[in-house]
Amino acid sequence: MSIHEECGVFGVIAPEPCDVASISYYGLYALQHRGQESCGIVVNDDGVFVSHKDMGLVSEVFSGDILPRMPKGTMAVAHARYGTTGGTNRNNYQPIEVNHQKGRMALAHNGNLSNAVELRSELELTGAIFHTTSDTETIAYIITKERLQVPSIEEAVSRAMNTLDGAYSLVLMSPQKLICARDPYGFRPLCYGKTADGTYVVASESCAIRAVGAELIWDVEPGEILIFSKNGVVSRREHCGKKDKKLCIFEYIYFSRPDSVIDGISVHASRITAGKILAKTHPVKADVVIGAPDSGLDAALGFSQESGIPYGIGLIKNKYIGRTFISPGQGTRLDGVKIKLAAVEESVKDKRVVLVDDSIVRGNTMGRVVKLLRDAGAKEVHVRISSPPFLHPCYYGTDIDSEEHLIACKYSIPEICDIIGADSLGYFSATELHQLTGNCEFCSACFNGDYPTKIPTDTRKDRFEQRLTDIKRGADYGKGI
Ligand code: SF4
Numbered sequence: 481m482s483i484h485e486e487c488g489v490f491g492v493i494a495p496e497p498c499d500v501a502s503i504s505y506y507g508l509y510a511l512q513h514r515g516q517e518s519c520g521i522v523v524n525d526d527g528v529f530v531s532h533k534d535m536g537l538v539s540e541v542f543s544g545d546i547l548p549r550m551p552k553g554t555m556a557v558a559h560a561r562y563g564t565t566g567g568t569n570r571n572n573y574q575p576i577e578v579n580h581q582k583g584r585m586a587l588a589h590n591g592n593l594s595n596a597v598e599l600r601s602e603l604e605l606t607g608a609i610f611h612t613t614s615d616t617e618t619i620a621y622i623i624t625k626e627r628l629q630v631p632s633i634e635e636a637v638s639r640a641m642n643t644l645d646g647a648y649s650l651v652l653m654s655p656q657k658l659i660c661a662r663d664p665y666g667f668r669p670l671c672y673g674k675t676a677d678g679t680y681v682v683a684s685e686s687c688a689i690r691a692v693g694a695e696l697i698w699d700v701e702p703g704e705i706l707i708f709s710k711n712g713v714v715s716r717r718e719h720c721g722k723k724d725k726k727l728c729i730f731e732y733i734y735f736s737r738p739d740s741v742i743d744g745i746s747v748h749a750s751r752i753t754a755g756k757i758l759a760k761t762h763p764v765k766a767d768v769v770i771g772a773p774d775s776g777l778d779a780a781l782g783f784s785q786e787s788g789i790p791y792g793i794g795l796i797k798n799k800y801i802g803r804t805f806i807s808p809g810q811g812t813r814l815d816g817v818k819i820k821l822a823a824v825e826e827s828v829k830d831k832r833v834v835l836v837d838d839s840i841v842r843g844n845t846m847g848r849v850v851k852l853l854r855d856a857g858a859k860e861v862h863v864r865i866s867s868p869p870f871l872h873p874c875y876y877g878t879d880i881d882s883e884e885h886l887i888a889c890k891y892s893i894p895e896i897c898d899i900i901g902a903d904s905l906g907y908f909s910a911t912e913l914h915q916l917t918g919n920c921e922f923c924s925a926c927f928n929g930d931y932p933t934k935i936p937t938d939t940r941k942d943r944f945e946q947r948l949t950d951i952k953r954g955a956d957y958g959k960g961i
Contacts, residue, residue, distance in 0.1 A: 487514055487515045487559060487560060487561050487562060487574070487588075487589065487590040487591075487684070487877070488508065488511030488512070488513075488514035488515055488559070488560040488590065488683070488684040488685070488688070489511075489557070489558070489559055489588040489589065489590050489649060489650070489651045489670070489682075489683070489684050490504055490507035490508055490511060490557070490558040490559070490588070490651065490681070490682065490683045490684070490688055491555070491556070491557045491558070491588070491651035491652075491653065491658050491660060491681065491682040491683075492504055492507070492555065492556050492658070492679060492680070492681045492682075492692075493554060493555045493653075493658040493679065493680050493708045493709075494554050494555070494677075494678075494679040495554075495677070495678045495679065495710075496554065497525075497526070497552045497553055497554050498552055498553075498554075498679075499552055500523055500524075500552070500553045500554065500555060500556035501521055501523050501547055501550035501551075501553075501556060502547060503556070503679070503681070503692050504521045504523075504556045504557075504558035505521065505538065505542050505547055505558075506688075506691050506692050507558060507681065507683055507688040507689075507691060507692050508521070508538045508558050508559075508560050508688075509538050509539070509691065510683075510685070510687045510688040510690075510691035510692075510737075511560050511683065511684055511685060511687075511688050512537060512538055512560055513735075513737055514560055514562065514590070514684060514685075514735065515559075515560040515561040515562035516537055516560070516562060517535065517561050517562050518533065518534060518535045518536065518541070518560075518561045518570075518572075518573045518574075519533070519534075519536070519537070519538050519541050519542075519558070519559060519560040519561065519573075520532060520533025520534070520541070520558065520559050520573050520574055520575055521533075521542070521550070521556055521557075521558040521575075522556060522557050522558070522575045522577060522586040522653070523550050523551055523552075523553040523555075523556045524553045524554060524555035524556065524586075524653055524655065525551040525552065525553040526553070526554075527655035527656075528551075529577055529584055529586055530550060530551050530553075531575070531577060531586070532546055532550065533573035533574070533575075534573070535570070535573075538560065555653050555658050556653075557575045557586050557587070557588050557651050557652060557653050557658070558575065558588065559573075559574035559575050559588035559589075561573065561574055562879075571611050571612040571613070572612045572613060572614045572616075574587070574588050574589065574614075574616060575587055575588040575651075575652075576588075576589075576612070576616050576617055576620045578620050578624050580624045580627065580628065581628060582627055582628060583654055583655055584654070584655065585620065585623065585624065585627070585633065585652055585653070585654055586652060586653050587616065587619065587620045587623070587650065587651075587652040588616075588650070588651045588652070589615070589616040589619055589648055589649070589650055590647075590648070590649045590668045590670075590684055590877060591615075591646065591647030591648040591649055591663065591667055591668045591876060591877040592615055592646055592647055592875060592876050592877040593615045593618065593619070593644055593645060593646035593647070593648065593936075594645050594646035594647075594875050594876070594933040594934060594935070594936045595644070595645040595646065595933075595934075595936070596615040596618055596646070596936065597936060597937050598937065599618050599622065599643065599644070600618045603618065603621050603622075603625075608621055615646075615648075619640065619644060619648065619650065622640045622643055622644065623636050623637055623640045623652070624636075626639040626640050633652075633654040633657055633659060634657070634659055634705055634707045634714075634716060637650070637652070637659055637661055637705055638705060638716060638718065641661065641663070641664070641703070641705070644663065645933050645934070646663065646667075646875065646876060646933055646936075647663055647665070647667035647668050647728075647876035647877050648661070648662075648663045648667075648668070649661075649662050649663070649667075649668040649669065649670040649684060649700075650662075651670075651682050656709055656710075657707055657708065657709045658680070658682070658707075658708040658709070659705060659706065659707050659708070660672065660682040660700055660705070660706050660708075661700070661704070661705045661706075662699075662700045662701065662702055662703065662704060663702065663703070664702050664703035664722050664723040665702055665723050665724070665725065665726035665727075665923070665932050665933070666701070666702030666703075666725050666726065666727050666743075667726055667727065667728050667876045667877070667923060667932075668684065668728065668731075668876075668877060669684055669685060669699065669727070669731055669736065669740075669742045669743070670682065670683075670684060670699065670700040671683060671684075671685070671686050671689060671696060671697075671698065671699045671700060671742075672689070672696075672697050672698070672700060672706065673686070673689035673690075673694035673695050673696045673697050674694055674695060674697055675692070675693055675694045675695075676693075679694070680694075680708050680713065681694045682700070682706070682708075685736050685737060685740040685742070686739075686740045686741045686742070687736075687737045687739050687740045690739075696741065699742065699743050699744070701717065702723065702725050702726075702727075703717065703718075703722060703723065704716065704717050705717075723932070724921050724932070725920065725921040725922075726921060726922060726923040726932040727742070727743060727917070727920065727921070727922050727923065728876060728878075728922070728923050729867075729913055729916065729917065729922040729923060729924045730867070730874075730878065730926070731747070732745065732747055732750040732751070732754075732916050732917065733750075733751070733754065733775075733838050733839070733866055733867045733916070734775045734838040734839060734867070735878075738751060738775075738777075738778050743917075743920055744918070745916075745917055745918050745920070747778075748778050750916045750917070751775075751778030751779045751782065751866065751916075752778055752779070752781060752782035752785070753782060753915055753916055754779045754782060754866040754867075754908055754916055755778065755779035755780060755781060755782020755783035755784070755785070755786065755836060755866060756782040756783070756785060756786035757782075757786075757908065757909075757912050757915060758779065758782075758783055758836070758864045758865075758866060758906065758908055759782070759783040759784075759785075759786035759787040759864075760786060761906065761908075761909060761912070762864055762904075762906025762907075763787065764832075764834060764862045764864075764904060764906075765832065766787075766789050766831075766832040766833060766834045766860070766862060767789070767790070767831040767832045767833070768789065768790055768791075768792040768794065768827060768828065768831050768832075768833055768834070769781075769783050769784040769787065769789045769790070769791050769792065769833075769834040769836065770791075770792050770793065770794030770795060770827065770828070770833060770834070770835055770836070771794075771795075771835075771836050771837070772795060772821075772835065772836065772837035772838070772849060773795055773796070773797035773821070774797065775837075775838045776835075776836045776837040776838055776866070779836045779838065779864075779866035780834075780836035783834060783836050783864060787834075789834060792824075792827040792828075793824055793827055794823060794824050794827040794828045794833060794835070794853065795821050795822070795823055795824065795849070795852070795853075796821065796822045796823075796824060797820060797821055798819065798820050798821070798822075817845055817848040817849060817852065818848075818852065821849060821852060822852070823852045823853050823855070823856035823858075824856070825856045825857055828853050828856050828857060828858040829856060829857030829858070830857055830859055831857075831858060831859060832858075832859055832860040832862070833853055833858045833859075833860065833861050833862065834862045834864055835849065835850070835853065835861055835862070835863050835864070835902075836864045836865075836866060837849075837863070837864075837865055837866070838865070838866050838867055839865060839866075839867045839870065840863075840865055840869070840870075840887060840888070840896065840900070841870060841880065841885070841886065841887070842885055842886070842887055843887035843896060843899050843900055846863065846900045846902075847899060847900040847901055850863065850900050850901045850902050851901060854901070860903040861901070861902050861903055862902065862903050862904045862905075862906075863897075863900065863902040863904070863905045863906075864905075864906050865905070865906070865907045865908060866908050867907070867908050867927070868907050868908055868909060868910040868913070868924075868927040869886075869888030869893075869907050869927070870886045870888055870889075870926050870927065871883070871886065871888055871889055871926070871927060871928075871929065872886075872925060872926050872927070872928075872929045872931075873886075873926065874925065874926045875931070875933075875935065875936050876923070876925075878926075880926050887899070893905055893907070910924060910927045910928055913927075
């Protein structure tokens, strides 16, 4: 409930010049749940790139006459960002644009590299100057470097993929081509579709493909590069099969929208399954099952279907809280959770309540939600979590932070139950996760510590900002590289 992912990416290529900015706007709108900090669109108007990027929600950044003033074009790439690595530096807005000797490129990225520090240090030693503190600029640099050596942008992307390690779903455009690529593990989702008039769209999730009136074709395979141009679509799969697929299991549990389909599996169906399994493994006598909005709702429905306990609406979320909402600080007695969520007294008063949520990270939010329900008259509150306990940080583009912040690393389940004030607590079992993905391979490193890549040498979320501070203090990052 309080984990965030870094980004949503979107790309479009049309047979004739048209309002690709508006298509991207609607695509980004559908991906807003993946990032609310900043967003941007770059339009390709016959080889001339025109962009607009800023802090804020899609509706805020492209308000007024911004969108109508963007030119028509045949291509666009777009990005919605939640800042984890790199923080809220304005320079970190995406898509990143690069002008180089052979042309130009705009790049949007979702994920985090696990070798970003090494790659960036190597580039800096050869004279590269970075303007941002995000991994994405490193990717842009490497692709550009390769592009200067090879005859095509797709060849440059292919060669760059031999260097990059970790999570990356990319959408980029050159003056002539739209290209998308998914890392060989397939950590982050990426899919593509086509409209009736022959316009291709690429997006982090299928909900964005449908939002712009396109039919989903399929997911970009792990390791695959798709090249869209006037000549049609070409797939390069020389990276396929080199790695075992490791799609982030949390895309099903929490990150993605329930109406999305990832790698052929419905996110909604996967969450219903999680709720049903939870009801079997952690049964409880109760009067009503409620879900924590929004990502706990589907699993709560599954719990209700399996247990026979009626499903109810027990919590209402304030849907109008955007980026501008500032959580009350310690100096005020207002509770941020109370402003974001309200209990429905009618549903929970004098009842034994099962509260289903997707995760517990630090425990603070869950404790406040349980209290909200008790204050509204709930007789008992039984918490059921549709994921296993978080025991390890994530290095692949989410803000599941260091062990010291994870409540499950410090306390036993009965202790957590006491801390959050619940009558009972049950987690989804790690051994059942395969049932959520149709037995597809997935990453579950934040639950079991089994990382598919090597662990980054510097795991701080602000590692590049910290480097700037360290360099100013005289640290020599050239040593030992
Ligand atoms: Fe997803 Fe967890 Fe793997 Fe990160 S560590 S990619 S959150 S499953």
